[in-house]
Amino acid sequence: MNYITIDKEKCKACYLCINECPKKLLKVSSDTNNLGDHIVEFDDPNHQCLACAMCAQRCPDMAITGVFKG
Numbered sequence: 001m002n003y004i005t006i007d008k009e010k011c012k013a014c015y016l017c018i019n020e021c022p023k024k025l026l027k028v029s030s031d032t033n034n035l036g037d038h039i040v041e042f043d044d045p046n047h048q049c050l051a052c053a054m055c056a057q058r059c060p061d062m063a064i065t066g067v068f069k070g
């Protein structure tokens with residue numbers, strides 16, 4: 001099962017990654033970073049992640065810290 005990891009405190013809530021994901025697996029979370037901004041979360045109940053890393057490449061803050069193939 002492919003997945004990504006997101007560093008909550010690095011995420012600046014710009015949401016650029018949301019549109020980048022071809023499978024639309026990133027969404028605004030109810031969780032917040034230390035600035036009070038709603039971070040993004042990875043939501044892939046049907047295991048659709050391609051491990052393509054497009055989300056990580058788009059993130060200007062390197063908040064997507066890992067893309068794993070499994």
Ligand code: SF4
Pocket residue numbers: 006010011012013014015016017018039040058059060061062063064
């Ligand atoms: S692109 Fe990076 S900083 Fe922006 S919302 Fe996504 S993970 Fe957070």
Ligand code: SF4
Pocket residue numbers: 004020021022023024025026048049050051052053054055056067
């Ligand atoms: S690795 Fe690709 S498919 Fe997986 S969440 Fe990121 S952009 Fe979406």
